[in-house]
Amino acid sequence: MYSKGTKRKFSDGVDNKAVAASYSLQRQSLLDMSLLKLQLCHMLAEPNLCRSVLIANTVRQIQEEMAHDGSWQVVTEALGGSGHGPSDRLVDTEVLCQSPEQQDSGPKLYSVMGYDGCREEEVVTDKALCSVVVGDRSPAFLLGTIGHCWDRGELRVEDGVSKDSGTGDEEGTRSGEGAKLATGQVFGTFEIKNGAPGSDPALEELFSDVDASYYDLDTTLTGMQSAPKMGPYDFLDSLASSHGPVSNSSCRADLNELDHIMEIIVGS
């Protein structure tokens, strides 16, 4: 559409709005693609760390830019109604390979909490390495993601809920951490952070019939209750090295048992 090198200004004009929307869509598709790559790479024998880090940095970059130019609301609106998969939105590469129309120097910090009135539920997976930040206006998208995770049977609900008591503190410090933490979830453990009051009703409904007693069982088995939040690489690393957190020493041995419990919870 636009030849390489032409600058697009985010100023008034119908044409520019169309271009900006197109750019946003393309940027979103790049974000989806990146998140998908992070999910897939974890399924391999052992993920290529360099590749994962580069993809994660790209995700972080996109999220920073989206947050900076206030695109979160636009994105969630666009996603809430449509049922498009990421592959449907792969478009011409030219625009994405050009400079973004806005580029502020310096780090972009933004508060995870209450950005433009959009309370964000962070749904993250450890094995999926998937970071989705959505507003409470798009439960459909959230459920879609969760559904995907359910299918792969890797949802560790217990960790998130059992950490409820602890997440209150984390929420408080998070606003200061800004972009780094939001995309830091890429390496984070799989948990649903429902610490804030009035959490997503859709989530509550999903897990309403899950027996709470399993959470305690699992935290006992994995010993993760009070362990610091770890990424999968950290997890693997601590297993390999002798100076990792002691509480994880029994993790591997009980993973089969965990899988078994998961099957019960999922109700397969």
Add this chain to the structure above:
Amino acid sequence: MAGAGGGSNDVQWCFSQVKGAIDDDVAEADIISTVEFNHSGELLATGDKGGRVVIFQQEIEKSQPQCRSEYNVYSTFQSHEPEFDYLKSLEIEEKINKIRWLPQKNAAQFLLSTNDKTIKLWKISERDKRPEGYNLKEEDGRYIDPNTVTALRVPVFRPMDLMVEASPRRVFANAHTYHINSISINSDHETYLSADDLRINLWHQEITDRSFNIVDIKPANMEELTEVITAAEFHPHQCNTFVYSSSKGTIRLCDMRASALCDTHSKLFEEPEDPSNRSFFSEIISSISDVKFSHNGRYMMIRDYLSVKIWDLNMENRPVETYQVHEYLRSKLCSLYENDCIFDKFECCWNGNDSVVMTGSYNNFFRMFDRGQRRDVTLEASREGSKPQQVLKPRKVCADGKRKKDEISVDSLDFNKKILHTAWHPQDNIIAVATTNNLYIFQDKVN
């Protein structure tokens, strides 16, 4: 005039040999993963995804007026086997990531080969004589009853068919949590380094049960990880100096005399970003896939996704030379990101007198840049151009729509045919170029 290559005379590159299976169906284990000449150039080693090492030996035909040389199989051995890490429930690939030859000290040859986790020192030795005439053993090895021996004789060595034996002499294991990407032998002939994504270890060649960690960039919180080590190499002459490159496009030079842990660099080579070329892929394409010192030790060359850059060790703020390998790919980065090609790790190499550098590209193309004459050429490694001593024809990729005759348009490039590994003979104009599963050897027409 064909093939601008290097040196004061124009080099005409000719096909010499191709090794490997002819059929297009590539067995995964046969994918070549590393290529390396030894210090004299007489031996050429390749490693593959199946954990095997194949060594070729140069045989020079002096009968012809032009000295043509041929590389023939000298030794083949299984260096690494697939392993299973029970602790992490993960497979450890047997793919050979790097081979490095040790300087020759005696009749035997030594090389280091490494997969993701374990480095091995292999001794390759020749046996062309065997003892005959034992008193207590028959020729086939059966023992003779001593009571039947009536006379004694001295066993003598008699010539036999050449036998090349490869035996593992040292195994350097359990020192790397992450995947080893580089090994480099120190000029002190005693130590070597191994680098993985986050750490660099220093080994003594004789000691396998311990190594010293000299660089550690692992953050306390793995969620803060944004940069990894991509390559490392010792300086060719200064045994205290090494460099390592990162996924953010920086190179750090470290001096081991400064401190035991070289987390603080002595020099940081970083080029300021070009704001006009900035995109979401800027960081990925700036990630360095290979770093190589020049033979004279004054320069180092790095390869990132689209370019080759040469740095003067005395100047940290920008490279002295930049060569575009395949700039026409810049507008295709999103597609290359989608199909993961953007993460391909191309290597690069110097010729013997540091006047020409070479690196690979897609469609089985490889590129040479003549530093002195400011010329570059694109050549292709393919079966079509593989008649004996056939001169390679320069190739050209057409970036825009106006394709001339014999040019190839960007959209016709085969991104599955990538040349990641190339090697240049240390003295002569002989190059080894690895396609997916074939090894091509090209030579200068007038050798």
